[in-house]
Amino acid sequence: MEMSDRRMEANKELSISQVAKYxxxxxxxxxxxxxxxxxxSAQVMRGDRGHRRYxxxxxxxxxxxxxxxxxGMPLAQIKRFAELVRRGQGNEQQxxxxxxxxxxxxxxxxxQLKDCLDLINWKVGVYEEHLKQGTAQHLWTGSDSDDAPSDA
Known part of the structure; x- marks a missing residue:
């Protein structure tokens, strides 16, 4: 659900299933x-029946x-960040x-991913060209043969 849809319920407490959906x-x-x-929050709010309310x-x-x-941020760093935010002002530099x-x-x-994508794009081009020319059978097959093309 989009953030704007969630804002419609800004003053409403949400159940765990609603938050899971959002x-x-x-x-x-x-x-x-x-x-x-x-x-x-140190503790999630609880409703009358003890159910979590967000x-x-x-x-x-x-x-x-x-x-x-x-x-890719490790959970330990997210936790540290949350702890600092909970403490309030004075630790913004941290x-x-x-x-x-x-x-x-x-x-x-x-x-690193850009480098990988560049290689993949090059390989796609090599395969497309070989398929277009009908020479795909000459692409490297994983054998140690000396005749394996260097552009496989």
């Missing part, structure tokens, strides 16, 4: 995030956590350092 995380993963201290800010924070995790370190890692990963 974030794409399973209820099990949401409970895990809570146990690991990855959420901004606020709009909880969902927005989870969106951040999901993106950080998807980009938070920035965590984000900058992760930013450097992501940029390095993107550079």
């Amino acid at each position: 974030t794409g995380l399973s209820p099990h993963a949401l409970r895990f995030y809570e146990r690991e201290g990855l959420l901004l 606020s709009q800010s909880d969902v927005e924070w989870l969106d951040i956590c999901i993106k950080l995790r998807a980009s 938070r920035l350092e965590i984000l900058r370190e992760h930013q450097r890692r992501v940029v390095a990963q993107m550079d």
Whole structure:
């Protein structure tokens, strides 16, 4: 669900199943995030019957956590970042350092992936050309033969 759809319910408390639907995380993963201290509140709110109730800010924070995790940030760093945010003002420089370190890692990963994509694009071109020319049977087959083309 889009963020704008979630904002319509900004003042409404959400159930774990609603948050799971919005974030794409399973209820099990949401409970895990809570146990690991990855959420901004020390404890998730509870309804009259003891069921978890999430606020709009909880969902927005989870969106951040999901993106950080998807980009490869270790859970320990997300937890450290969340701890610093929970503490409030005065540690912004530490938070920035965590984000900058992760930013450097992501940029390095993107550079590496760009190199991989360049190779893949080249190989696709080689195969397309050989198939077009009817010479695909001469592409490398994994044998140690001396006649294996270097562009396979």
